[in-house]
Amino acid sequence: MSETRNDFRSSTARERLLIVCPGRGTYNTAEWGTLNRLAGGSDWLKRFDAMRREAGMPTLSELDGETAFRQSLHGRGEHASPLIYACAWADLLAIDRERYEVVAVTGNSMGWYIALAAAGALGPDEALHLIGTMGLRMQETLAGGQVIYPWVDEAWRPDWEQRRELLGLIERIHGREGTELYLSIDLGGMLVFGGNEAGLARLIEALPPRERFPLRLHQHAAFHTPLQEGVKREARRELASLPLRAPEVPMIDGRGHVWTPWSSDPEQLWDYTLGEQLVAPYDFTAAVRVGIREFAPDRIVIPGPGATLGGATAQALIQLGWKGLDDKATFQRRQAEEPQLICMGIPEQREWLLACQESRFS
Template sequence: MSQRQANEPRSGSRERLLIVCPGRGTYNAAEWGTLNRLAGGSEWLARFDAMRREAGMPTLTELDGETPFRQSLHGRGEHAAPLIYACAWADLLAIDRERYEVVAVTGNSMGWYIALAAAGALGPDEALRLIGSMGLRMQKTLAGGQVIYPWVDEEWRPDWTLRRELLGLIARIHGRDGAELHLSIDLGGMLVFGSNEVGLARLSEALPPRERFPLRLHQHAAFHTPLQEGVKREARRELASLPLRSPEVPMIDGRGHVWTPWSTDPQALWDYTLGEQLVAPYDFTAAIRVGVREFAPDRIVIPGPGATLGGATAQALIQLGWQGWSDKSAFQRGQAEEPKLLCMGLAEQREWLLARRESLAV
């Protein structure tokens, strides 16, 4: 906890929440229909749909309800990213700020854009514009791809030797015979590699098979690597007028840097969001570490859709020993007693959070 926060009184009956926004890969066949169920008929979804219609795109309402789920369609960046954002936005709006205090917001990869909206650094419509534009640009380019591989054991305990060996593959493969290989995301107990096709092939040969890993991520470019320099240049030109402002609550970016309401330079925030964030590794683990240590949340909440980010977040928390968690079994026991990590994409955990809100009101 920072010195400033250590000197602040905790807020009455309000529980302190760290919000962790999801990124790509969280809206799949199982999540189809979620948006209409949570937000169908809402004014803001009608507004999002109108923006999509004006841009010549299928509306989110149509994609989530009338159009049967197809990975080849729904997984495309220009559709997947806005669907994920809208589902997360519906969950964020359900959190009662009179009962819960959001002390900080972060996210994984594309989740950084959602975090901008969640923290008030962008309005909801502006965030849709950013997310839709970046999703479309990434899809058109599809420069390289991503492969994910775990470095923790089956009980989510860190294997630091394996981690060093995996990172060593980058030095061994990158730059040889046309291969470009980079660390893309430090994701809890997993490493996400970004590479061109030559590098991905070499990496897949070098990684020992382990259950479903190495796993190539469908329709994912080499996000957060130098392969996105072209996307960065085009995005900075197209989104030069993006009206970023100081956030209303602190945000933690992909370096572990905190952007506060009282010290943020909007131009610097724009420069990071459409600059370093696109071409340098995204350290999600560092963001969780800073969120826990600096803001001392009572609970961590991951908006939907889905719950795939829950495992990576739990793995990062186990590395910190948060709540006394030392491995997967300890995490599961603690969650059974009282959930401290809540994925709103899981119906029972979303309902628990809302019921908790109601009980606090009594």
């Protein structure tokens, strides 16, 4: 994170933060206007806008302010992904580094690209290039889609038998009459399935209705599945010179693997980011588990926009029994007393991390 490169110094006086970067689907109607409110007029946003303008695309400032929100436009990969990244970047820059120490960074799906910037493995402008390129390639191809379905009960307690049954559907459906179906993301108390239209149709038929589930994700391709092999080939060609470097703080990827400042090979990091990460399941739950167990954070922080990743992260924490969490009610009670999981897309939680809130901690 070049703007705050010197802020990652160790300090026993600071609270330890695990940063969890958001993925697609977090910038919606309610989040429209967030970027201009948090970062309007900043030098880095001007740079981002100039890069977009040079590429012949609407600027992020325009999309977030002058252009009324339309899912058909703002939800497209080449717009949604950079908007999410820019909102998250604004939040990351706002964290009081005299009071907090970032000890590790991870993310969900596209959040891995944001994590690269947050940990200093890419500069902010370089990360925008990566994120914009991948968003556009995914949108142009739009191979397959995603369906999400929960496997925890109403109190967010794990139902391991339900999980086994859901994973069993993949084996029963995949490969029959032209169907393709894969696990895409292990997302806390939910599973995200990726597949072609035939596979997803069979899956939806097999899943019992449960509130708003099964939920087909709008304008999402079958991320993290073999259906993205074409995108992978194109991305590796187009981003061959992506200047990845060893991170400044540890990063945890979608396998639960830790990339450290002292042992990371940039070539291997490039190969994972534009290779396995695109076509193999992304285990967000494992990333959270490793972050908790290996880095012992005091708090977990999810940058904005929005707060939709908060539920999945809380479900993963309940599975771990982090700080005694065992169900949704306990989590909500603890959050009301003092948030341990801070979603910066929620204004009152964001305030906990800002320098002007020093009196709150005294």
